[in-house]
Each structure stands twice: as C-alpha cells, then as structure tokens.
Amino acid sequence: MAVETQGSRDLSGLDALELAGAARGRSRLAAVFAALWPKVIALAIAVVVWQIVVWSGWKPDYLLPGPVAVGRAMGDIVTTGEFASAVATTMRRAVTGFALAAVIGFVLGIAVARVRVLRAALGSMITALQTMPSIAWFPLAILLYQLTEGAILFVVVLGAAPAIANGVIAGVDYVPPVLVRVGRNIGARGIGLYRYVVAPASLPSIVAGLKQGWAFAWRSLMAGELLVVIANRPALGELLDVYREQSDSLHLIAMMIVVLVVGLVIDALFGRLDAAIRRRWGMTGD
C-alpha cells in the first residue's frame, strides 16, 4: 500500500534510530524455565532442611514427620470425600466473602476518593482498619452472629474490604492529571470521563488492591474456620483443628500445605492479571 510505504519511509530522524533493535524475542519455554528454576531450587532446599531437622531427632517422628510421609498423607487426604466437601465449603466462603468485600471496598473507595468530607472522615479510618488483625474481630463476631457462617463472613469482609477500598482510592488519586485534562478536552464528561479515563487509568492499582484484599480474606477465613466450627460441615481450617485435637501431625502438616497451595495459586492468578495489565499499560519499563 502506497500510504504504508510512505509511512515507513517518513519515519526518519531519531525516531527510526530509537525504534531500531526494539524487536527481540525469547522462546516461551525458555521464559517459563527461567522463571521456574529458582523457585524449584528454593523449594528443594526447604524440603531438604525439613528432612535434616527430622533426622536430627529434635522431635519424635509422630510430632514432626518427614516430607515423604507427609507427601503420602496428602495423597490419602485429597482423595477423600471429606476433603472434597471441605474444599467446597471453604472456597464457597472465600468467594462469597471476597466478592462481598470487593463490592463494599469498591463503593467505599469511590465514595472516599470523590467526596471530600468522606475522605476526611473515613480516609485514615480505612487504613487503621487494615492494621487491625482480623482475628481480633472474632470474639465480637461470634457474639453478634454466634457460631454461624455470618460470623465468618463478617470477619472476612472486614479483613479484605479496606485493602480493596485503599486500592481504589490510590488508583483514582494517582490518575495523571494530564490524562484527565486530555479526556475532558476530547469530550469525555461526567460518567464518560470515569468510564474512558479514570477507570482504566486506575485499574493497575485496583488490581493490586484486590490482590492484597485476597491475602487478607484468605487469612481471615482460616482464622475463622479454626474458631467457628459448624457441625457436620467440614472446612479446611476446621480440619487443621481436628487433626491437632487428634495429635495427628502427619495430616495436620499435609493440610497446612494444602492451605498454603490454595492461597498461592489464587495469589498467582492475581499476579498474572497484574503483570498482564502492567505490560499492556507499558509500566514494566521494557
């Protein structure tokens, strides 16, 4: 096409120099390997240290079992029906609590970011709420809701919502003013300005807030399931306590690893979302 040829030809001056060498590629497999091997080695070292501690005879085997035995126990656990229903219960609580926290955090964040009086009144309180260990809410939650799902949900939401709200507030606050000016100049007004400029510009910060909110939600949920045990409804946190009562270290450690892995997997999903947005927004610096 004539236009395109001309376009390339007219790309002279220092523009052409700056763009030279911009293209570089690396195979996907190599990238995955490069990202993975340090983690694999770190994990291997942790397992070896664990095994050495076990071999040292610091604690008897029935209190501190080795990695091989725990691995085998984990294989036993994850195939049981109880485990499946525990995972289902815990994940349902996690998703419900996190979703509710996201809605509340979002509304609260936007309100505080936009309304000056609310910012003065609530801005520092939201941060203060975040420093409150969520487990400290449980005694009150149990008095208010007894040993019910409500008590757990209450604390999960209180744990996660402030982090999400803070992400939204930071996002809206740090939208570059020049983008808002351009947005207004090209005709975005009112809701349109939010939809086309403020929302996308604050998305990286919002996702960071959601990621942090998830970490808080997961911690609160585990604390809640240890304290609020509902009959005939096994959950991951509750099983930890059950194994502790039975002095069953083997299954306790296996279950702890399950809890760790679930938290990590979801955290990694948010991490990928975050990275994808940063790459798209050109915030990675490459």
Place this chain on the structure above:
Amino acid sequence: MSAQAAQVAGRAAEEGRPAVTVDAASKVHGRGTGAVVALDRISLRVEPGEFVCVVGASGCGKSTLLSMVAGLDAPTSGTIDVPGGTPALMFQESALFPWLTVAGNVELALKLHGLGRAERRAKARELLAAVHLADFARRRPHQLSGGMRQRVALARTLALRTPVLLMDEPFGALDAMTRDLLHDELERLWQERGPAVLFVTHNVREAARLADRIVLLSSRPGRVVWETRVDTPRPRRIDSPETAGIAAEVTTRLREEVRRHGG
C-alpha cells in the same frame, strides 16, 4: 486551501468573528496577600486560519492562557470567546492513554464525538496516514518514540476537527531533528486543514519557523508586550536566513523583557 480546510475555517469566519478573542483576561492564583497574578489583563485575537505563536520566558503564564482558552480553567476577570466551540489541546507530554493502541487513542476522540464504529476506523486510519503512522496503528504508546507519540497526539487533536488548535510546547521535549520534521508536518497539516493555531513555546526559532504572527508575553504577571507579523513564504525552513533574522529580533525583545524583570 482544500475544501475541508475552507469548511473548517469558514465555520468561525461566517460568524464574522475572530477564532479566538481574549479580552482583558486576568488570572490570579490564590487570594489575599499570597495571591499571585499569573496573567494581567491580557488581550489577544486569533483570526480564523491564523497561526499565532505566543513566546515568553518561563513563568509568563503561557500555559494558563491556553488552559483558559481550552475552557479547562476560568479567568478571574475578563472574557474569552471561542465561537467555534471547545478547541482541541495538545501538550508537551503526548498524554496518550497507555491502555489503548495508537488507533484506539485516535478512535476514542471520534467515539466521544458520536461517530459509529466503521466511520471511526476509517477516519482514524486516514488521520494516522496523515501523520505517517499508518503502520503503527496496532502498537501501544509505550512502544513508540517521543516524536511518534507526539504525532499520534497530533492525529488525535486533528480528529476533533475543531476550528482552533491549542498547542502547549508540543515539541519541547523532542530532539532538534525530530522537532524539525514535526514542524514540516504541522505546517503541511495546518495548510491542508486550515484551523487557527495558538501555539505556545519558549523556543524563538520555532516561533519564527511556524507563525503568521508572534506575540511576546512578559513575565510575572503575563502581559502582551510586543508582537510582530511573519510574512516569510511557506514552506519555511528553520535554518533559513529569514527565520534566523526574525528569531534574532524576537530574542532581542525577549531579552529586554527578561532583564527588566530581573531574570
């Protein structure tokens, strides 16, 4: 002048008014004893299709003037009249939206002015071709050089098809070579499309290269102290003797002005 250019220029002209009229506009930041007068009873007219460069030392309120003409900021006193509606504004930073592609940035401006999808696509393609970036439509802003980003910003500005373009040191952050090429492109696009341009710069040569008329602002408070017409035939060159001569004259005036205010 092309048919489209005549139409754009005509929109303001048929009302028989200048494209921009700034009448005794002042801008005071703050109040009481801490108040700072940024602009002091400034009066300025830009005729339809005219290219006016505003030159002044830093702190003369050039950017404040453009913000007020763009309707992003209100004058403390005086009036500003832009009969053709809100002018398009271009900044020193390209201020492209990083989450959109190059084409997406141009298309958003068209979308906000109510164009349908197919029309937006075609129009954005045409505008990007006009700034020689047809091959880069699918790229993201961070993948482009500074000069290319400013061309995209120029395409987005032109997409608004306003009878007035406001430019706030748009090439200030670019290297001399890239800036020189962008001067050529801006001159060509201005001649093809015919908008009035109010262009703020502290670069005297740039003003001599581009302007029909150069307006000199004093510093603190900003006030129009001197102006001159530039009748050098176009297309011009930044290194021509005519441009150098006019730049020298403006520089002399600017120096007097800076000296009077103690730098």
